[in-house]
Amino acid sequence: MAVEKPSLFVCMGSACHQRGVYDVVPKLRELIAKHRLDASITLKGSFCLGPCTEGIVIQYGEYQATGVGAHNIEEVFFAELLPLIEADEATRRKMREDISAEEAGHGG
Numbered sequence: 001m002a003v004e005k006p007s008l009f010v011c012m013g014s015a016c017h018q019r020g021v022y023d024v025v026p027k028l029r030e031l032i033a034k035h036r037l038d039a040s041i042t043l044k045g046s047f048c049l050g051p052c053t054e055g056i057v058i059q060y061g062e063y064q065a066t067g068v069g070a071h072n073i074e075e076v077f078f079a080e081l082l083p084l085i086e087a088d089e090a091t092r093r094k095m096r097e098d099i100s101a102e103e104a105g106h107g108g
């Protein structure tokens with residue numbers, strides 16, 4: 001049984017587009033690659049995520065950050081996103097181990 005990796009959504013709606021989301025995406029890609037998170041999350045563009053008036057929006061599970069931009073995406077990534085992603089990865093690793101152990105216990 002596969003354990004799916006979660007998605008990090010970046011709003012590509014018109015308000016976020018106008019605020020410069022296309023400057024945020026490459027920085028996020030770079031941070032994801034630099035921290036070898038390609039196997040842990042999928043970066044996806046999204047339709048409007050809701051709070052258009054609060055600046056560029058990213059969403060990861062229940063977590064949502066507004067007012068993101070090229071100027072602060074690194075700060076948001078390290079202070080908020082990375083800990084969440086690492087915690088999720090630890091949980092999924094445990095699930096994979098449990099599934100493997102269960103499958104091994106049933107003869108593969």
Ligand code: FES
Pocket residue numbers: 011012013014015016017047048049050051052053056057
């Ligand atoms: S356009 Fe991005 S939150 Fe609405």
